[in-house]
Amino acid sequence: MPPPISDCDPVTYATRHPVPMVRVRGSHYEMGRQVGVHRREVIHTTLGTYRGLFQSEAVRLQIYSWGEAILHARKYLPFAEESMPQYVEELRGVADGAGLDFNDLLVLNCMEAITEDALHRGCTSLAVSPELTAEGALLVGHNEDWLPEDFESVYLIHAQPDDEPAFLAITYGGLLPNIGFNQYGIAQCCDSVYPNDARIGVPRIFVSRAVLAARTPADAIKAALHRRRAAGYNHLIAHASGEIYNVEVSARDFELIYGLDGVVAHTNHYISRHMRAIERNSEELIGSRVRYNRALRLLHNQQGQVSRASIQTLLSDHVNFPESICNHVSLDDYPLDRQQTIAALVMDLTNLTLDVAWGTPCCSEYHTFRLDAPPLMNDER
Numbered sequence: 001m002p003p004p005i006s007d008c009d010p011v012t013y014a015t016r017h018p019v020p021m022v023r024v025r026g027s028h029y030e031m032g033r034q035v036g037v038h039r040r041e042v043i044h045t046t047l048g049t050y051r052g053l054f055q056s057e058a059v060r061l062q063i064y065s066w067g068e069a070i071l072h073a074r075k076y077l078p079f080a081e082e083s084m085p086q087y088v089e090e091l092r093g094v095a096d097g098a099g100l101d102f103n104d105l106l107v108l109n110c111m112e113a114i115t116e117d118a119l120h121r122g123c124t125s126l127a128v129s130p131e132l133t134a135e136g137a138l139l140v141g142h143n144e145d146w147l148p149e150d151f152e153s154v155y156l157i158h159a160q161p162d163d164e165p166a167f168l169a170i171t172y173g174g175l176l177p178n179i180g181f182n183q184y185g186i187a188q189c190c191d192s193v194y195p196n197d198a199r200i201g202v203p204r205i206f207v208s209r210a211v212l213a214a215r216t217p218a219d220a221i222k223a224a225l226h227r228r229r230a231a232g233y234n235h236l237i238a239h240a241s242g243e244i245y246n247v248e249v250s251a252r253d254f255e256l257i258y259g260l261d262g263v264v265a266h267t268n269h270y271i272s273r274h275m276r277a278i279e280r281n282s283e284e285l286i287g288s289r290v291r292y293n294r295a296l297r298l299l300h301n302q303q304g305q306v307s308r309a310s311i312q313t314l315l316s317d318h319v320n321f322p323e324s325i326c327n328h329v330s331l332d333d334y335p336l337d338r339q340q341t342i343a344a345l346v347m348d349l350t351n352l353t354l355d356v357a358w359g360t361p362c363c364s365e366y367h368t369f370r371l372d373a374p375p376l377m378n379d380e381r
């Protein structure tokens with residue numbers, strides 16, 4: 001674990017070290033195996049964290065043993081195996097590489113579904129089209145807010161699959177990667193949303209993993225709307241051409257919100273009136289609304305001069321602290337409810353670079369990574 005810096009917020013993790021990156025290539029199984037070998041230690045640590053949470057929060061989660069959690073997770077597996085076996089293979093590879101039982105890893109990758117979103121989490125995503133950025137690049141920003149305990153298990157995957165586009169994405173603790181971009185200039189950020197129509201189906205992480213293989217904006221949106229999906233995220237999907245969408249998804253419904261004015265943001269509530277009709281506990285999502293409005297206003301204030309540096313600054317914003325865009329731990333919360341920004345990302349889809357700050361970006365330092373693959377556009381397939 002990197003040494004957390006101490007001159008910032010003493011209860012929130014951050015470090016000036018670069019986040020680790022694993023380079024993998026080959027079949028899906030082989031890529032997963034390489035990830036498992038390289039990140040074996042943190043994957044085991046994460047598993048221990050969640051086993052402990054299941055034990056201490058059994059009543060709230062209404063799951064009374066790890067074995068019961070596995071039984072729940074196994075119900076989702078046939079749907080994933082039927083429609084995207086390559087990503088099941090990827091996960092099997094991670095399990096084998098890390099020396100873990102596949103079922104344990106499956107639980108981690110079905111966590112949102114089997115806990116019925118008891119782990120309420122925030123995230124902030126945004127994108128700006130090239131005509132509104134100082135250097136004419138399409139820029140995407142994302143703060144990944146999750147359990148503070150997962151800070152240490154964050155890493156990047158630089159992947160060259162045999163049969164799909166190369167991608168650069170962030171993940172943590174043995175989850176399939178879903179936040180990043182590929183060599184076709186398609187980027188995805190995922191924000192948790194809370195619909196009331198969840199069902200047994202393809203888990204959200206598998207559905208969103210498939211988006212990273214898309215070659216066109218329509219391919220990406222169709223992947224997010226897999227007909228057997230168990231529930232949904234908001235998928236912020238951006239393309240280097242300047243096309244940007246929020247794809248608000250639930251198990252049975254969706255809404256596309258197009259970024260016509262070139263500036264898009266999303267947090268954890270449904271923006272469209274249509275989807276809000278099926279949102280659970282909307283009154284608990286006021287903090288999400290404040291972050292959303294704040295992010296949009298900060299982008300609009302930049303009057304067409306948005307840059308990587310200005311997005312980095314925006315992601316460190318503390319208005320409405322600790323529930324701010326740069327999200328900090330509140331010790332008043334129960335352990336299961338604590339969250340913080342565990343990684344902040346700025347993607348440049350024009351130049352295929354990714355700036356990553358590990359932990360809350362106000363206290364950490366951005367490091368730049370690059371996707372080492374030739375940029376491809378749709379007509380070069």
Ligand SMILES: [Zn+2]
Nearest residue numbers: 326327360362
């Ligand atoms: Zn902060």
